[in-house]
Amino acid sequence: MSQTKTKLLRKDAPIGVFDSGVGGLTVAREIMRQIPNEKIVYFGDTARVPYGSKSKETVTRFSEQIVRFLHTFQVKTIVVACNTASAYALDQLEHDIDIPIIGVLKPGAKAAMEATENGRIGVIATEATIGSGMYNKYIKEWNRDVTIYGKACPLFVPLIEEGLWEDPVTDEIARRYLTELIDIDIDTLILGCTHYPLIRSTLGRIAGDQVTLVNPAYETAIELREMLADMDLLNDEEPGLGSNRYQFYVSDKAEKFVRFANSIIKYGILSAKTVNIEDY
């Protein structure tokens, strides 16, 4: 990105954040905590959720539509708050737009690489994220001596969306998914889907004390803050009342989204608006 272009961005512009649905709210929550002065425009693609079982071409096409939508808000940066979209579409999105854009994979990969002592890192994620091999690619670029073990966990998202965060069924499924990673002695586990921090306590209990859990949502907010600081784009002042501090858009079922969002984020999300994202 050229210096000229970023100079045109306004400090008080919002940050665009998107996900296939509600999962990216765990990333938005971290941004709200860590950079409270920032405005956020969040988009959740609830009409076409989930992304994790779909192809690179489809996820990229959907992501490009969403980026065009977020662009209409003159956002100063975009956070791809979805592991699948980060794995499949980030390269193309960086090519498409002239504002800074960050995904959740690189910050998660970096934190895992710093955490591991025995060089064995597990990644649990959607079928798409695991199939992309992108966590592996990022980590190998930094350190070829680390080994990454990926495990697709397609039932976690439906279980979490059903509210079974603490439940014997979720325990049983987590045991099935994690056993092979525990057996090969990983010491670090990346929660490679934005839903998974919501069952962090279950995952931690089953993985055991010797395994460090890495939450890319948390790491992404740190990286975002550093990037904005480097570019002199941090918002200096707390947004006032009536300044649309946090705006939420979805492609379907706004009411259901708001209910779920209010269970995750404690900032009183009052409403979300529905847009036909296929028009973008």
Place this chain on the structure above:
Amino acid sequence: MSQTKTKLLRKDAPIGVFDSGVGGLTVAREIMRQIPNEKIVYFGDTARVPYGSKSKETVTRFSEQIVRFLHTFQVKTIVVACNTASAYALDQLEHDIDIPIIGVLKPGAKAAMEATENGRIGVIATEATIGSGMYNKYIKEWNRDVTIYGKACPLFVPLIEEGLWEDPVTDEIARRYLTELIDIDIDTLILGCTHYPLIRSTLGRIAGDQVTLVNPAYETAIELREMLADMDLLNDEEPGLGSNRYQFYVSDKAEKFVRFANSIIKYGILSAKTVNIEDY
């Protein structure tokens, strides 16, 4: 529909069948068994699956795009092989097009009404199908003395798509979903989602011998055959080789679709083509 319009339809034209993904293959399979002379063009909306958690407006918009796509094959009739789309979109689709169209709800509702002896019918289905109240509406139109008990079962589709057709986890979830229906003494249970016949043996075991399971896929194929016979639209001759007897289209992941399809239908589905359904 006017007599004039149906007269223009050709007996040897294919039947259009669509679903949000693979579930409608249980309906296609019944049509292949019961009316083997018919050609089928099947569309599965694998880019936007599932429909069962989405709104009426979104499911209707998606269904209208698919009907426009199927129309390009000069189909003589369309089968909405998805309970959610039948519940939400059938009325609008009947209004949109001038060829006969049937859904899976009415045939399922009719069979359940004929099967019940104590007048207590359970329906298990997606959140959308249950929320629509359409099974209730159809049955009450015929017999006001029958009581319908609906239960949304959002975890069944992910469990089935994960291949856990016979599994202690599926048993446990089925027990949770069915207990309240068994407790109120239903004697008939409608499998109100096209995926559910794939776990018919689990459902039958847990519901118990006193409960009759109704499979709308089976009933729909019977109704389709009767409707085509009444309209003199049954194909007289078996389609020859190279006549595109069964064609499959999807909006994403054709290979995965073909693998799943071949596990359900034993007619050697060799390929499926991908189309961008948003263009229709």
